[in-house]
Amino acid sequence: MLNIDDLKVSLEEEEKQIIRGLSLSIKPGEVHAIMGPNGSGKSTLSSVLAGKDGYVIDSGTVKFDGSDLLEAEVEERAALGIFMAFQYPIEIPGVGNMNFLRTALNSQRKTRGQEELNAADFLKLVRGIAKDLEISEEMMRRPVNVGASGGEKKRNEILQMCLLEPRFVILDETDSGLDVDAMKLVSKGVNNFSSSSRSFLVITHYQRLLNYIVPDFVHIMVDGRIVKTGDKTLALHVEETGYKDFLQLGKEKN
Amino acid sequence: MTDNYQVRDAIDKETLSTVRSVGDTYKYGFSTDIETEYAPLGLNEDIVKLISKKNNEPKWMLDWRLKAFNRWKKLKQPDWALLKIPEIDFQDQYYYARPANMKEKPKSLDEVDPKLLETYSKLGIPLTEQKKLAGVIEENHEDKSENRKVAVDAVFDSVSVGTTFKEELKSAGVIFCSISEAIKEYPELVKKYLGSVVPISDNFFACLNAAVFSDGSFVYIPKGVRCPMELSTYFRINAENTGQFERTLIIADDNSYVSYLEGCTAPQRDESQLHAAVVELVILDDAEIKYSTVQNWFPGDENGVGGIYNFVTKRADCRGRNSKVMWTQVETGSAITWKYPSCVLKGDNSSGEFYSIAITNNMQQADTGTKMIHLGKNTNSRIVSKGISAGKAQNTYRGLVQIGGRSQNSRNFTQCDSLLIGNKCGAHTVPYIEVNNSSARAEHEATTSKVDEDQLFYCMQRGIGEEDAVALIVNGFCKEVLQALPMEFAMEAQKLVAISLEGSVG
Numbered sequence: 001m002l003n004i005d006d007l008k009v010s011l012e013e014e015e016k017q018i019i020r021g022l023s024l025s026i027k028p029g030e031v032h033a034i035m036g037p038n039g040s041g042k043s044t045l046s047s048v049l050a051g052k053d054g055y056v057i058d059s060g061t062v063k064f065d066g067s068d069l070l071e072a073e074v075e076e077r078a079a080l081g082i083f084m085a086f087q088y089p090i091e092i093p094g095v096g097n098m099n100f101l102r103t104a105l106n107s108q109r110k111t112r113g114q115e116e117l118n119a120a121d122f123l124k125l126v127r128g129i130a131k132d133l134e135i136s137e138e139m140m141r142r143p144v145n146v147g148a149s150g151g152e153k154k155r156n157e158i159l160q161m162c163l164l165e166p167r168f169v170i171l172d173e174t175d176s177g178l179d180v181d182a183m184k185l186v187s188k189g190v191n192n193f194s195s196s197s198r199s200f201l202v203i204t205h206y207q208r209l210l211n212y213i214v215p216d217f218v219h220i221m222v223d224g225r226i227v228k229t230g231d232k233t234l235a236l237h238v239e240e241t242g243y244k245d246f247l248q249l250g251k252e253k254n
Numbered sequence: 255m256t257d258n259y260q261v262r263d264a265i266d267k268e269t270l271s272t273v274r275s276v277g278d279t280y281k282y283g284f285s286t287d288i289e290t291e292y293a294p295l296g297l298n299e300d301i302v303k304l305i306s307k308k309n310n311e312p313k314w315m316l317d318w319r320l321k322a323f324n325r326w327k328k329l330k331q332p333d334w335a336l337l338k339i340p341e342i343d344f345q346d347q348y349y350y351a352r353p354a355n356m357k358e359k360p361k362s363l364d365e366v367d368p369k370l371l372e373t374y375s376k377l378g379i380p381l382t383e384q385k386k387l388a389g390v391i392e393e394n395h396e397d398k399s400e401n402r403k404v405a406v407d408a409v410f411d412s413v414s415v416g417t418t419f420k421e422e423l424k425s426a427g428v429i430f431c432s433i434s435e436a437i438k439e440y441p442e443l444v445k446k447y448l449g450s451v452v453p454i455s456d457n458f459f460a461c462l463n464a465a466v467f468s469d470g471s472f473v474y475i476p477k478g479v480r481c482p483m484e485l486s487t488y489f490r491i492n493a494e495n496t497g498q499f500e501r502t503l504i505i506a507d508d509n510s511y512v513s514y515l516e517g518c519t520a521p522q523r524d525e526s527q528l529h530a531a532v533v534e535l536v537i538l539d540d541a542e543i544k545y546s547t548v549q550n551w552f553p554g555d556e557n558g559v560g561g562i563y564n565f566v567t568k569r570a571d572c573r574g575r576n577s578k579v580m581w582t583q584v585e586t587g588s589a590i591t592w593k594y595p596s597c598v599l600k601g602d603n604s605s606g607e608f609y610s611i612a613i614t615n616n617m618q619q620a621d622t623g624t625k626m627i628h629l630g631k632n633t634n635s636r637i638v639s640k641g642i643s644a645g646k647a648q649n650t651y652r653g654l655v656q657i658g659g660r661s662q663n664s665r666n667f668t669q670c671d672s673l674l675i676g677n678k679c680g681a682h683t684v685p686y687i688e689v690n691n692s693s694a695r696a697e698h699e700a701t702t703s704k705v706d707e708d709q710l711f712y713c714m715q716r717g718i719g720e721e722d723a724v725a726l727i728v729n730g731f732c733k734e735v736l737q738a739l740p741m742e743f744a745m746e747a748q749k750l751v752a753i754s755l756e757g758s759v760g
Contacts, residue, residue: 051715052711053711073714074714075714075715075718075719075720077715078714078715078717084715090706090709090712092712092713092726093731093733094729094732095726095729100716103718104713104717104718107716107717107718108717143730164716164717
């Protein structure tokens with residue numbers, strides 16, 4: 001599904017290479033976790049996959065279903081089925097949640113050449129998802145993420161995911177700022193959504209999220225590269241010993 | 255005098271082809287191929303007399319016009335606004351243009367030239383007595399306006415071509431007609447109120463309007479009547495090189511209510527055209543007027559060629575106790591906008607509200623805002639202004655809040671937000687606050703922000719294209735004002751916001 005080959009990425013504003021030769025292959029149905037210390041380039045990777053401005057691709061390729069992902073516009077990538085749950089979901093004052101969701105869904109459908117969903121079907125769909133995630137009607141009437149708590153914002157991200165039905169989901173530090181109950185609720189949403197045709201890239205500092213969203217592969221990222229890949233036990237190892245062993249690995253590769 | 259007419263074909267082939275090539279950017283840019291009669295070029299006493307004669311006006315009206323004209327000759331065009339106004343040659347304009355077959359005003363809508371009816375229907379304003387304005391999005395299931403009626407007075411160049419639902423309104427006691435008819439049919443009302451809110455000598459453009467105004471709308475809501483439907487006037491400039499000078503007078507007598515809508519468009523032309531209107535609102539005891547405008551005059555092209563120069567004086571006089579007025583404006587068009595709909599709060603406990611969205615894109619310039627003059631006791635005013643600049647446009651909010659010495663316990667709240675798109679445009683806020691009463695309170699809040707990159711990225715990551723994302727964010731920014739509009743206009747305005755900002759990103 002997703003193939004990243006020897007990717008090197010710098011910041012546009014300063015000549016600093018953040019991702020320095022990263023390769024990763026993700027097949028349908030797989031859950032991959034990327035862990036790493038601050039500044040290792042995890043969030044840059046998710047931004048680059050989603051298509052955010054401000055980065056320069058120095059070399060390497062990213063293929064999604066065989067086609068060049070880096071050539072596609074942000075909204076085209078979304079319509080292809082790439083979804084990123086934001087670490088800090090953005091507030092949009094004055095724009096109601098319902099309006100936002102409907103605009104997003106119908107924009108994607110339009111890009112894919114599908115018919116737009118009518119208001120009644122849309123409402124039914126959204127209400128069903130909101131109920132599962134314990135998101136209140138009142139919350140749905142509010143402007144996008146305005147006045148919402150950290151937990152509400154993250155649940156809102158999961159609601160958007162369930163509605164838009166992407167095939168490839170990036171969870172960018174979704175666990176940050178969540179208490180245990182909220183993390184369980186979010187994880188439940190993700191697990192219910194997972195299927196043999198959907199893949200996840202879970203970016204996190206801590207192992208605890210991976211107790212709930214169990215990865216097939218765990219990658220340790222240091223200094224813009226994947227320095228070690230293993231199964232879910234690798235995450236437990238990190239939890240015990242920290243990243244210090246891996247920092248050394250990163251240096252050796254330099 | 256009547257032989258002095260130049261009759262010529264008003265079609266401009268070049269304009270039509272330009273419009274076609276530009277496509278949808280200004281969708282009201284077409285012109286109507288209709289034989290048009292013009293007064294001779296330029297402005298002098300004879301032209302003023304001619305306009306008065308064309309309208310079969312009584313002598314008192316002509317005298318009023320001549321007084322204004324003589325005064326105007328002594329006035330200078332104001333230059334205090336933050337606008338670069340190219341020199342306007344007032345002698346190189348036509349001051350009167352009307353479709354040739356409107357010489358005799360049609361007695362009913364059935365007699366109106368089908369070409370005119372077609373023009374309005376293309377603009378989404380059917381001049382038939384249908385239930386509602388077109389342009390309402392059909393798919394909106396919560397649309398409760400299904401059976402709401404809107405009466406329309408359609409002004410084409412210098413004349414009113416027809417007014418719908420006149421009879422039905424008449425049975426409720428409401429007078430809704432063109433001002434030229436009102437001068438003949440209801441001279442006592444017109445004499446009493448015309449110029450009583452915006453006097454002849456008020457300002458340069460209002461004075462010019464008093465001399466040469468050709469038509470406009472007149473509304474009288476009698477005591478105790480709640481107008482049974484929304485009233486609206488739709489202004490269309492068609493003729494080339496012609497100024498439009500309309501005058502609107504609305505009187506809400508004791509304990510009455512009316513909601514009035516105004517819309518405007520013009521063909522796309524290379525030459526700039528002048529529009530100098532005056533609107534006077536008189537609100538008596540316990541009465542209320544809501545006045546909404548969606549102004550979409552041709553804004554000029556992306557290089558600033560052509561477009562309407564919009565110099566408008568609008569003022570509401572809250573004469574009565576507990577009287578209320580609410581101005582709502584969505585200004586997306588015109589090359590230059592100079593406009594300050596104001597409220598004079600004379601009556602005790604009267605209140606004035608001003609909600610405004612002003613969008614400037616490309617080379618457009620707007621200097622707009624309001625004046626709240628508090629004279630009575632316990633008066634309240636509220637100002638919510640949203641200015642949006644894109645391209646190389648300049649957008650200025652200019653507002654006066656004045657609380658007089660006798661205006662005990664009066665309140666004003668002003669919120670003034672500016673949004674910038676791109677880095678070549680400008681937003682300016684010029685508030686004047688004069689409080690002469692220690693019991694009064696005036697609050698002013700102002701913000702300036704840019705369309706946030708993170709907001710755009712968030713919308714786009716969810717699949718929304720860049721221009722749609724900008725429109726969504728801007729509509730959110732304007733929400734408070736859009737909510738103040740009647741439903742029909744709110745939908746239209748929302749679409750207009752998106753259209754006005756096309757090409758502003760990327």
